[in-house]
Amino acid sequence: WTSREIIDIENLFQSEFYKPVSIIIPAYNEELTIVDNIISILSLQYPELEVIVVNDGSKDNTIEELKNYFSLVESSRTYRDDIATKPVKKVYDSLDYPNLVVIDKENGGKADSLNAGINIAQFPLVCNIDADSLIDDQALQKIVEPFSRDWRVIAAGGTIRVANECDIKGGQVKKVRLSKKPIVRFQVLEYLRAFLFGRVGWASLNSLLIISGAFGVFKRKYLLKVGGYSTRTVGEDMELVLKLNKEMQKSGRDYRVLFFPDPVCWTQVPEEINILSSQRRRWQRGLGQSLLMNKEIFFNKNYGLLGLFTYPFYFFVELLGPIIEVLGYLSIILTVIIRGGINEVVILFFITAILMGVLLSILSLFFEEMTFHKYTKLRDKLSLVLYAFLENFGYRQLHTFWRLRGLFDLFSKKASWGSQKRKKFNN
Numbered sequence: 001w002t003s004r005e006i007i008d009i010e011n012l013f014q015s016e017f018y019k020p021v022s023i024i025i026p027a028y029n030e031e032l033t034i035v036d037n038i039i040s041i042l043s044l045q046y047p048e049l050e051v052i053v054v055n056d057g058s059k060d061n062t063i064e065e066l067k068n069y070f071s072l073v074e075s076s077r078t079y080r081d082d083i084a085t086k087p088v089k090k091v092y093d094s095l096d097y098p099n100l101v102v103i104d105k106e107n108g109g110k111a112d113s114l115n116a117g118i119n120i121a122q123f124p125l126v127c128n129i130d131a132d133s134l135i136d137d138q139a140l141q142k143i144v145e146p147f148s149r150d151w152r153v154i155a156a157g158g159t160i161r162v163a164n165e166c167d168i169k170g171g172q173v174k175k176v177r178l179s180k181k182p183i184v185r186f187q188v189l190e191y192l193r194a195f196l197f198g199r200v201g202w203a204s205l206n207s208l209l210i211i212s213g214a215f216g217v218f219k220r221k222y223l224l225k226v227g228g229y230s231t232r233t234v235g236e237d238m239e240l241v242l243k244l245n246k247e248m249q250k251s252g253r254d255y256r257v258l259f260f261p262d263p264v265c266w267t268q269v270p271e272e273i274n275i276l277s278s279q280r281r282r283w284q285r286g287l288g289q290s291l292l293m294n295k296e297i298f299f300n301k302n303y304g305l306l307g308l309f310t311y312p313f314y315f316f317v318e319l320l321g322p323i324i325e326v327l328g329y330l331s332i333i334l335t336v337i338i339r340g341g342i343n344e345v346v347i348l349f350f351i352t353a354i355l356m357g358v359l360l361s362i363l364s365l366f367f368e369e370m371t372f373h374k375y376t377k378l379r380d381k382l383s384l385v386l387y388a389f390l391e392n393f394g395y396r397q398l399h400t401f402w403r404l405r406g407l408f409d410l411f412s413k414k415a416s417w418g419s420q421k422r423k424k425f426n427n
């Protein structure tokens with residue numbers, strides 16, 4: 001993808017083939033970031049879009065912030081209940097921005113909020129963006145362009161980057177800064193690995209099972225066809241993509257689910273260990289719920305590569321991986337206790353596993369440097385290389401423990417909004 005085709009934005013705007021987009025922003029207790037986020041979206045360079053903000057029964061001043069800043073008035077538009085959701089209290093229009101719509105509804109969770117947005121959306125493409133996220137000025141054009149060029153594209157995702165400590169003006173990231181907090185730096189590495197390697201690879205096989213809920217675009221008609229987002233899982237973004245893949249495979253349609261590393265969305269990541277723990281447990285639980293809700297795919301040849309390789313990989317490596325890793329650590333401890341030392345083969349295997357992880361992180365940093373060059377300071381780059389080594393001694397084991405707890409949560413918790421402390425973007 002280093003030689004990917006560069007999109008001519010001016011020609012896209014002048015073309016009769018561009019697709020109008022409905023952007024949905026679900027919000028729950030987002031009073032600190034919601035205005036900045038919406039300003040960012042409204043300032044995007046795109047010829048035709050509507051912005052739909054869904055307030056999911058927030059307990060803070062989210063709806064008041066929206067009313068005051070955007071001069072909201074009650075709307076006369078009809079709300080279609082194509083997908084069942086919690087009751088909608090009111091729908092608002094903005095006196096200042098005619099393409100802004102705000103839905104105020106009873107609390108039902110993120111998936112329920114997204115479904116409410118899908119119901120009221122007027123355009124054929126739906127873009128979901130988290131309320132604590134910002135997208136680059138031309139990100140929407142870049143991610144939508146393939147829908148105009150290839151009728152087979154039904155969904156596409158973009159890269160998520162860490163916004164903590166970045167300089168932000170007018171809802172746009174003007175300068176990328178690396179946080180001094182170790183917990184944030186570890187997450188920077190994780191995001192680089194996940195998006196510059198993992199999702200690029202799966203998309204090349206047309207086997208992408210995850211489009212981040214923070215930034216993804218879908219054809220609305222297929223969202224309606226599969227019943228929208230499931231409210232029975234905290235991993236609604238993955239479960240939706242699984243359903244879409246399954247539906248297209250069953251119908252025998254030729255289709256594409258794409259990922260692009262260039263359209264960038266910026267999000268705040270947790271800066272406190274307990275909040276990060278809760279997030280990762282939630283992600284693991286959502287992964288398990290999504291896989292179990294679509295278990296008929298497992299080793300089912302009728303689903304092709306999806307059933308014979310992609311789903312089993314996610315099941316054994318991503319879902320059960322924490323169990324396997326913990327068993328590995330326990331075997332080393334038992335070997336030391338029983339034999340009074342560690343076998344050379346075990347040591348070699350352990351070192352190899354660490355070096356492979358470090359290599360993957362450094363390659364991700366290399367590709368970031370060669371392509372997007374977001375981190376311009378040499379000090380920041382060297383720091384991330386150092387953290388690529390350090391994360392294997394403590395952070396990785398802690399992360400494995402969180403994922404293991406997420407597996408136990410799989411059978412004991414209900415779906416709900418995840419909790420995270422927000423702070424205003426660094427304007």
